[in-house]
Amino acid sequence: MIVAIAYSRAQLGISAPLVRIETHLTNGLPAFNLVGLPETAVRESKERVRSAILSSGFEFPTRRITVNLAPGDLPKEGTRYDLAIALGILAASVQIPHESLAEFEVVAELALTGELRHVRGVMPAARACQLASRSLIVAPDNVLEATRVRNIRVLPAPTLSALCSHLKQTKLLTWATAAPSSERPALTNQRCLSEVRGQYFAKRAHEIAAAGGHNILFYGPPGTGKTMLATRLAHLLAPLDDEEAYEVAAIHSIAGVQRADEHWLVPPFRAPHHTSSAPALVGGGSTPRPGEASLAHRGILFLDELPEFGRRVLDVLREPLETGHVTISRAAGTVDFPATFQLVAAMNPCPCGYHGDPGATCRCTPEQVRHYHSRVSGPLLDRIDIQIEVARERNWLSSAVTAGLESSASVRERTLAARVRQWARQGKINHQLSVSELNIHAPLDRPTEKFLAHAFEHYRLNPRTYHRLMKLARTIADVAECPRISQDHLTEALALRRLEVAPAWPTGTKA
Ligand SMILES: Nc1ncnc2c1ncn2[C@@H]1O[C@H](COP(=O)(O)OP(=O)(O)OP(=O)(O)O)[C@@H](O)[C@H]1O
Ligand SMILES: [Mg+2]
Ligand SMILES: [Zn+2]
Known part of the structure; x- marks a missing residue:
C-alpha cells in the first residue's frame, strides 16, 4: 500500500x-x-x-x-x-x-x-x-x-x-531565474509638488502629515488644489524596507493584483471611488479578499470627495484606523488582514462647494450643509489628525507665487530627516506612538503644559484629541529639529486641527 x-x-x-x-x-x-x-x-x-x-x-x-x-x-x-x-x-x-x-x-x-x-x-x-x-x-x-x-x-x-x-526525469523542465533585485525607486516622472502654486499653509500641513504619518483632510471650494496636494503626498514617503515590501506584495497577491517591479519598494497609494461598497473598502467575500484599506497597508488610502462615500462605508474604516488591521468573520472562522495606512481625504465644505468662500455664493440651505457633514461622522473626524483648509487664493497667478516653488524631492529630504529622528528616538513614527510612549518622548515643561490646558478649555476640545494633538506637536518639533515641544509647536498643531478649533461649517456636525 x-x-x-x-x-x-x-x-x-x-x-x-x-x-x-x-x-x-x-x-x-x-x-x-x-x-x-x-x-x-x-x-x-x-x-x-x-x-x-x-x-x-x-x-x-x-x-x-x-x-x-x-x-x-x-x-x-x-x-x-x-x-x-x-x-x-x-x-x-x-x-x-x-x-x-x-x-x-x-x-x-x-x-x-x-x-x-x-x-x-x-x-x-x-x-x-x-x-x-x-x-x-x-x-x-x-x-x-x-x-x-x-x-x-x-x-x-x-x-x-x-x-x-x-x-520521471525523462524530459527536464527549466528552472525559473529570479527576477532582478529591485532597486530603490527614484523620484522620476511623478507629479511634483512644485506644480501646486501658492497654498502655503496647506503645503506645510502636507509636509507635517508626511513627516509623522498623520491622517489628513483637505477641505475647501472646488479647484483649489486639494486633489493635487493629496495625490502628491505619496512621493514624500520613505521607501519600504525589504520585509515591508514582501508584506505589501503578499496582500496584493492575495487580492490578485501584482506589484510591478518598479513599484516594489514604493508605498502603495490607493484611491477607491466614492461609490465603493464597505466590503470593497475593508475586504470580505466568502473567500476573504483584502479590501482597499489593506491594499493601502504601509502606504496611503486616499478618499477624494469624502462625504460622497456612504456613511456606513466610512464607519467601517474606524476599526483599521484604530487597530491597524481588519478582521473578517465567516462561518469557518475569522481572517485577519493588516491595514496600517495613512488616511488622506479631500472634501468640499458643502454640496455646491462654496460654503465659507468669500468670493462666491453658496446656494445650499443650512440643512443641506449640515446633512453633508453629518456623513463624515465625529468619531471618524476625531481620527483625522490634520484638518486643513485649502482656500481660494487671489494672487494665485502672480509671479511672486510662481517663484521659488519647492519640489517634492526637496520637501522629501526634510520629511525623511524628520523620520530618521523619530526612528532614532523611539523606533517608530510619531503617529504610531502609544499613550505611554508619548509621555516618554513628548514631555512638556510646566508653562507649555499650562498653555495646553488653557487651549483645551478655550476651544472645548474633546479629550480624545489630546494625544493626537501631542503627536502632531511632536512631529512639528521634529521637522524643526527641536528636541522638546514648545508653545509654538503646540500652537501650530492646534491650527492644524482647524475643524475643531474654528469650525468652518454649522456646529452640531461633530459628535
Ligand atoms: N494651487 C494650484 N496650483 C496649480 N494648479 C492648480 C491649483 N489649484 C488648482 N489647480 C488647477 O486646477 C485643477 C483642479 O485642481 P484639483 O483637482 O486639485 O482641485 P480640487 O481642490 O480637488 O477641486 P474639487 O473640489 O473640485 O475636487 C488642477 O488640475 C490644476 O490644473
Ligand atoms: Mg478634488
Ligand atoms: Zn453650498
Whole structure:
C-alpha cells in the first residue's frame, strides 16, 4: 500500500500554512473521496483533476481513492490544490515516482486539458516554501510573483504531462531565474509638488502629515488644489524596507493584483471611488479578499470627495484606523488582514462647494450643509489628525507665487530627516506612538503644559484629541529639529486641527 504525500499551501489572512495532501488507493468500488474540510471550489477540483489526468495520457485509477488534506481543522478554499491532488493520485498509482514529490510544494489550478493555471496568493506561499527549504511548482503565469522571493527555487510547468516527464526525469523542465533585485525607486516622472502654486499653509500641513504619518483632510471650494496636494503626498514617503515590501506584495497577491517591479519598494497609494461598497473598502467575500484599506497597508488610502462615500462605508474604516488591521468573520472562522495606512481625504465644505468662500455664493440651505457633514461622522473626524483648509487664493497667478516653488524631492529630504529622528528616538513614527510612549518622548515643561490646558478649555476640545494633538506637536518639533515641544509647536498643531478649533461649517456636525 502506498500513501503518496504532496505538499501545498493554504491561505489564511496573509499567512500560508502547509497542507499535506495524503493520497491512498484501496481495492473496492471505484470512488474518489476528498476529506479534510474542503470547501466548494476544492470539492469541484475532483472533476478537474480527473479530466486533467485523463487528457494528459495517464490512467485514472479505478479503485477507491481517498485524498486527505491535512491538517483537517484548516479550511481549504480555492483551486490551488488541484495540481497537488493530481500528483498525489499519480504517485499513489505508481505512474510517477512518489519520492520525487518530497522536495516540492505545489500551488496551481488545473484546466481540464491538463494545463496549469494561475492562482491568487502565490507570494505568501512562495515565501513560506522558501523558508521550509523546498522548491515551488507553479503555473508559468505565477512565476514572476514567486521569483520575487529571495533565494527561492521555482519550477514553472506548462502542463501536467510536462511536469510528470520532469519528475520521471525523462524530459527536464527549466528552472525559473529570479527576477532582478529591485532597486530603490527614484523620484522620476511623478507629479511634483512644485506644480501646486501658492497654498502655503496647506503645503506645510502636507509636509507635517508626511513627516509623522498623520491622517489628513483637505477641505475647501472646488479647484483649489486639494486633489493635487493629496495625490502628491505619496512621493514624500520613505521607501519600504525589504520585509515591508514582501508584506505589501503578499496582500496584493492575495487580492490578485501584482506589484510591478518598479513599484516594489514604493508605498502603495490607493484611491477607491466614492461609490465603493464597505466590503470593497475593508475586504470580505466568502473567500476573504483584502479590501482597499489593506491594499493601502504601509502606504496611503486616499478618499477624494469624502462625504460622497456612504456613511456606513466610512464607519467601517474606524476599526483599521484604530487597530491597524481588519478582521473578517465567516462561518469557518475569522481572517485577519493588516491595514496600517495613512488616511488622506479631500472634501468640499458643502454640496455646491462654496460654503465659507468669500468670493462666491453658496446656494445650499443650512440643512443641506449640515446633512453633508453629518456623513463624515465625529468619531471618524476625531481620527483625522490634520484638518486643513485649502482656500481660494487671489494672487494665485502672480509671479511672486510662481517663484521659488519647492519640489517634492526637496520637501522629501526634510520629511525623511524628520523620520530618521523619530526612528532614532523611539523606533517608530510619531503617529504610531502609544499613550505611554508619548509621555516618554513628548514631555512638556510646566508653562507649555499650562498653555495646553488653557487651549483645551478655550476651544472645548474633546479629550480624545489630546494625544493626537501631542503627536502632531511632536512631529512639528521634529521637522524643526527641536528636541522638546514648545508653545509654538503646540500652537501650530492646534491650527492644524482647524475643524475643531474654528469650525468652518454649522456646529452640531461633530459628535
Ligand atoms: N494651487 C494650484 N496650483 C496649480 N494648479 C492648480 C491649483 N489649484 C488648482 N489647480 C488647477 O486646477 C485643477 C483642479 O485642481 P484639483 O483637482 O486639485 O482641485 P480640487 O481642490 O480637488 O477641486 P474639487 O473640489 O473640485 O475636487 C488642477 O488640475 C490644476 O490644473
Ligand atoms: Mg478634488
Ligand atoms: Zn453650498
